[in-house]
Amino acid sequence: MMDWLEYRKQLIGRIGEVGKLSPDTVAGYQTLSKAGQKTGHLDAKTRELIALAVAVTTRCDGCITVHTGEALKHGATHEEIAEALGVAIALNAGAALVYSARVMDAVSAHEAGRSS
Numbered sequence: 001m002m003d004w005l006e007y008r009k010q011l012i013g014r015i016g017e018v019g020k021l022s023p024d025t026v027a028g029y030q031t032l033s034k035a036g037q038k039t040g041h042l043d044a045k046t047r048e049l050i051a052l053a054v055a056v057t058t059r060c061d062g063c064i065t066v067h068t069g070e071a072l073k074h075g076a077t078h079e080e081i082a083e084a085l086g087v088a089i090a091l092n093a094g095a096a097l098v099y100s101a102r103v104m105d106a107v108s109a110h111e112a113g114r115s116s
Contacts, residue, residue: 008065045074052081053088057095 019026036047048071055063071081 002061004065004068007061008069011062011065043074045071045076045080048074049076049080049084053084053091056085056088057092 015026036042037044042050048067051063051067052071055067068081
């Protein structure tokens with residue numbers, strides 16, 4: 001398995017390098033990241049649980065290590081994390097089902113195009 005803590009440290013260092021080379025890019029990302037905090041509609045733990053589910057669906061290892069640490073820091077339990085991951089798993093399956101329907105639609109369109 002991956003050494004998540006070491007990976008996080010290396011990742012933060014590399015992102016720091018990107019920040020020196022392209023400060024507006026990193027500043028823009030930070031603005032987006034902090035935007036949800038300003039509304040106060042969701043607490044930090046809930047935002048981190050959502051971030052973990054999204055990290056899984058986008059297959060982002062960096063997001064996983066950063067948001068796992070943050071979720072735990074904000075009091076997320078193993079059970080809450082597992083439930084959030086269950087949502088990600090269900091959504092991925094749902095997305096695969098929806099995109100399967102799109103493939104069947106494309107098949108129909110291609111077959112109709114051949115016959116005309």
